[in-house]
Amino acid sequence: MKQITKYQNQKVLVLGLAKSGFSAAKLLHDLGALVTVNDGKPFEENPMAQDLLSLGVKVITGSHPIELLDEDFSLMVKNPGIPYDQPLVKKALEKGIPVITEVELAYEIAECPIIGITGTNGKTTTTTMIAEILNRGMKEGQARLSGNIGFPASSVAQEAQPEDKLVMELSSFQLMGIQTFHPKVAVITNLFSAHLDYHGSREEYVKAKWHIQQNMTSEDTLILNWKQAELRSLAEQTKAQVLPFSSEEKVAGAYLLDGNLCFKEEVLMPASELGVPGVHNIENALAAICVAKTQGIANEAIVAALTSFTGVPHRTQFVAKINERLFYNDSKATNILATEMALGGFDPSKLILLAGGLDRGNSFDDLIPSLEGVKAVILFGETKEKLADAAQKAGITEIHFTENAETAVPVxxxxxxxxxxxxxxxxxxxxxxxxxxxIRGDRYMAAVRALS
Known part of the structure; x- marks a missing residue:
């Protein structure tokens, strides 16, 4: 990693631990900063805080005292999930203290290029696809998964070598906390309304996502879903070279044509040979193809990776084939849109859907068009009655109730x-x-395996 000196003897407050806060605090301490960590979990229940204290980091746990900011901090590194109206964050901003997330630190120390992936849906799958393609086709170095995918960027960046690539999944929360962060290649998979309780409006959410390209130049590449008019419009506002992908039309990038995945004038492979089903996964693959092409990866490596790709855990993940029945785990589908996208990948007449969960007060009428033709549904959780109503409106006659995701499997x-x-x-x-x-997905998969 780059041995930067800007944080030496600087007082830095790390707000919130979890993986990213722990990684940021350790890194800053190693870079010579005078680090204070503040985390809400009590010290006796907080092994990360205990570890940091043993290293000589100042630790304050159990609450978030506003008096902390009476000290002369030059920087706050905030856990991405902590909102900007949290009192300590709000006070820091009022005092003119910069507030960043740890992906900014990762960029500052990284010796290798960053490929950044964001969007509403498909981030994790696309990020994983990209890494698998690059690792099949790179002649030297390796593609290292990092960021919102579960590997703190500031930890992975410390290990990365100059010939590597950091393939980094980025949430809107993380992107709100960047200043100089600069990917060489960036992807926006799609934009839908999400996290509005955090951002306050769709406009602010989109603005946060668009931060991914704010420091990119004409030497960088921004890969956008051309199916979305909003992204086509935003494309006019970037300095980066724009490389489009589309599942609906031929574009000057990657596209679906006559059932084939293509790049510019090349046919790479039939879409039916993708290892994961669904139009959304075709779009994820097209985005990954664009990235691979910017890195000079051969078609053979791209095709080999995409045909063998069986999905990311809990995201339309193939689980098992038992007596000619195919089981899939899409537990990550925690909203209607995600389930709509999953349903689009299957023949409804041969599909049994397992659904249900926390009641957030919404109806499921928006799901009705996607449910039409589905063979049967098995429903559980607080929303089972609401989902049954939607299924009936969709014309589904075989509706079953059960206790949970595990008990749905034998049914x-x-x-x-x-x-x-x-x-x-x-x-x-x-x-x-x-x-x-x-946990829901793991228990479902355990029940599936118990069948065999």
Whole structure:
């Protein structure tokens, strides 16, 4: 990593631990900063805080005292999930203290180029596809996953060598905290309304996503989903070279034509040979192809990676084939839009959908068009009655209720026929029954494996 000196003897407040805060605090300490960490979890329940204290980092836990800012801090590094109206953050901004997220630190120390991926849906799948393609086709170095995908960027950047690539998933929350962050290649998979409770409006959410390109130049490449008029319009406002992809029309980049994935005038492979189903995954693959082409990756490596790609855990992930039934885990589908996209990848007449979860007060009428023709639904959780109403309106006659995602599995198997697909795509958050969507997906997959 670059041995930068700008933080030596600078007083820095790291607000919020978790993986990224812990990584940022350790890095800043190693760079000679005078670090104070403030985390809401009590010290006795906080092993990360305990580790940092043992290194000589000042640690304040259990609350967020506003008096902390009486000290002369030159910087705050904020956990991305902490909103800007949090009292300490608000006060820091009022005092003129810069507030960043740890991806900014990662950029400052990285010796290798960054490929940044953001968007509303498909970030993790696209990021993983890109890394797998690059690792098949790069002649030297390796593609290193980092960022919102679960590997703190500031940790991965410390290990990366100059010949490597940092393939970094970036959330809107992270992008709000950048200043000089500068990817050589950036991708925006799509833009839909999301996290409006955090951002306040769609306009502010889009603005945060658009930060990804704010420091890019004409020597950099910005890859955009050309299907979206909003992104076509935004493309006029960047200094970067724009490389489009589209699942609907031929463009000067990657596109779907006559059932084939193409780049410019080249046909790479039939879309049907992708290792994961759905139009949304075709779009993810097209974005990944664009990145691969900017890095000079051969078509053979691109095709080999995309045909063998079986998905990211909990995102339309293939689980097993049992007596000619195909099981898929899309537990990450915590909203209607994500389930709509998953449903688009299957023949509805051979599909059994498992859905349900936390009741946030919304109806499921928007899901009705995507449910039409689905063979059967098995519903659980707080929203099962609402989903049953939507299923009935969609003309589905086979509707079953069960306790949870695990108990839905034997029911689905019992009513299925050879050739059917059984898909967990809940369209709801998991918190009525599970701590997170990962646990929900893991328990579903364990139930599937128990069948065999």
């Amino acid at each position: 689905a198997y019992e009513i299925s026929q050879p050739g059917d697909a059984i898909l967990l795509s809940p369209a709801n958050a998991s918190w009525d029954q599970y701590k997170n969507f990962e």
